[in-house]
Amino acid sequence: MWIDLANIDIKTLLDEQSILHSLQQQSFVEIGQRRKVPVWTGNEFKLRDPEHHVWFQSWMNDTPVNLYCQVASFTQPSHKANKVICDVIYDWVKRYKAQRLIEFGSGIGNLTFPALAGAESILACEIDDLSLQGLERSLNELPASLSHLKDRVTIYRGDFQKKLTQDFSQFDGVLANPPRSGLMGFLNPLQNLAPEQRPEFFIYMSCYPESMARDLVTLQECGYRMQEVFIVDQFPQTDHYEVLGLLQREKA
Known part of the structure; x- marks a missing residue:
């Protein structure tokens, strides 16, 4: 359970004590945007640092991969639909026989792992430090049959919507799953390259088609043209959905 309240309400909850005691008998509890864990000292509740646990699952082809994260981490709402998404990502990356992939918005690694199953190396870019800590632990906890793949992932932390220092010409493909605001400045280095220097393909996943369209x-x-589009109904009974698009660079 994730309880995200104003600071004054969180203090009231900690002081009241009985509600938290009751909740902790039924669930694992995190509090606030910083995802702190309430701990009973015998006299009062204290908030300790966030903890990484296996709250979600990704896939490398047909092999499940545990994802370490917080309850409040960004995950997909449906395991079944997420398997579809992972399969699509794997198939697209495998199709292009990508040697080097750059990923924007890796988060806890939900798309990193299916992409890793089809690529030789991945540079995983993300701004949230807790998410990257989870990704790193998930890599270290890979099943024995896949543990050799962890060295193929390089983790890079920074605000890539504003500034990206990476040279896109060093990569065969791009995998992007940005926040609702879209890619923003992430695409600037791509625009500055000659057409033949740009990565061959671009995979774009978004739950906000308005920014994706921009x-x-x-x-x-x-010079990229859409090759395939998948729409996944991840959010039943709502107007929201996930869109996956595969774009390919036109040949000179």
Whole structure:
């Protein structure tokens, strides 16, 4: 259970004590945007640092991979739909025989692992430090049959919507799963390259098609054309959905 309240309400909850005691008998509890864990000292509740546990699962082809994260971490709402997403990512990366992949918005690694099953190396870029800690632990806890793959992932932390220092010409493909605001400045280095230097393919996943549409205009200007689109109904009884798009750079 994740309880995200104003600070004054969190203090009231800690002081009241009985509600938290009751909740902890039924669930694992995290509190606030910093995902702190309430701990009973015998006299009062104290908040300790976030803990990484296996709260979700990704896939490398047909092999499940445990994802270490917090209750409040960003995950997909449906395991069944997430398997579909992982399969699509794996198939697309495998199709291009990608040697080097750069990923924007890796989070806890939900898309990193299916991509890793089809690529030789991945540079995983993410701004949230807790998410990257979870990704690193998940890599270290891979099943024995896959443990050799962890060295193929390089983790890079920074605000890549504003500034990206990586040279896109060093990569065969791009995998992007940005926040609702879209890619923003992430695409600037791509625009500055000659057409033949740009990665061969671009995989874009978004739960906010409005910002995705804006980014697709820029990608089209960079010579990319849509090859396939998947729409996944991840959020039943709502107007929201996940969109996966595969774009390929036009040959010179």
